[in-house]
Amino acid sequence: MKAKIIITPKKAVLDPQGKTVQSALAHIGYTGIRDVRVGKYLEIELDGANPDAARKQIDEACHRILSNPVIEDYRFELE
C-alpha cells in the first residue's frame, strides 16, 4: 500500500515562500492568482494489506512526527 501525504502550513501561519511564488507567477505573466501556499508531499510505501490499520498508523505518524501540529495541517490518502 502507498500513503500519499500532503502537509501544508496552517492558515494562521505566514507563508513567505508562498508569497514569493505568487510574486514570481505574476512577474512572468500569470494573472488572476489570488493566493499560493507551499507545502510538502510525502509518499510512504507500506507492508500489509489492511487499510484500516495502515490508516491508523499513518495518521499517528503524521500527528507525531511527519507534521508539526502547531504550524501544519495534514491530509492523506491510501492506495
Add this chain to the structure above:
Amino acid sequence: MNVAVLQFPGSNCDQDVVHVVRHVLGHSARLLWHKEASLGAADAVVVPGGFSYGDYLRTGAIARFSPVMQAVQAFAAQGGLVLGICNGFQILCEAGLLPGALIRNRSLQFRCEHIFLRTVTAESPFTNRIPPDKLLRLPIAHGEGCYFAEEATLARLNANNQVLWRYVDADGQPAENANPNGSLDAIAGICNEARNVAGLMPHPERASEPILGCADGRLVFESMIHALQARPAAAAA
C-alpha cells in the same frame, strides 16, 4: 555548574558551549552524544546550535526523538535547567518542552549578523544576572528563526512573563528592521511555565569573550550558575 552539552549528528555549536563553560567561566562541561540514555551528574543541559539531521523534515523534528531526549524530558520535569540555543531552541519546541515553533525567516534569507536583545525579565535562571537596562549584542545565524505561536499561546506567554528576550534596535526600541526574522512580538527567546527550560535563537556562546568582539553572552551562562548556586544542596540527585 556541570553542563551536559548534547551532540546530535549535525550539531556544530557544541564545542563553543563547552569552551565557554570550561575555559571562560571555569565550570564543568562535557559533550553528550545523542544516543546516551543518561545525563550523568549534570545539573544543567545545553542543546546547542547547528543543523541536527540536516534540518531534514523540519528543523529539530528528528533530533527530538533521539534517545538522550528522554533523559532531558525527565530532567526537565524534575526542574533541571535546560537551555536551547538556535537549533536547540527548535528541538525544544518540537519536543514540546517549549510552546510554539520556529519557522522560515520572513525575509526567506539566512541572516548572519549581530542583533540587539532587550531582556524582558530578570526573573528566570537564564536572566537573573542581566542588568535591566543592558542591551545584549549577540550574533545570529539562522534561516528558520521566526517564532510562531497561536494567539492564545502568545497571550499566555505574555501573561506568565515567559518571554525572556525581544529583538530591539541599538537604542533599545522595538522596530521592524530590528527583528531579523519576523518573529511574532519580536520574540527572540522564551521559557516554559516552570521557568526551568528556555530557548533563544541568538548565540550567547559566540559572544562570551571580548576577543570575539562582545562578551554580553556570558551573562546568560552566569545567570544559570547563579541560579544553581542559589538552590538548596539537597536538590542534587
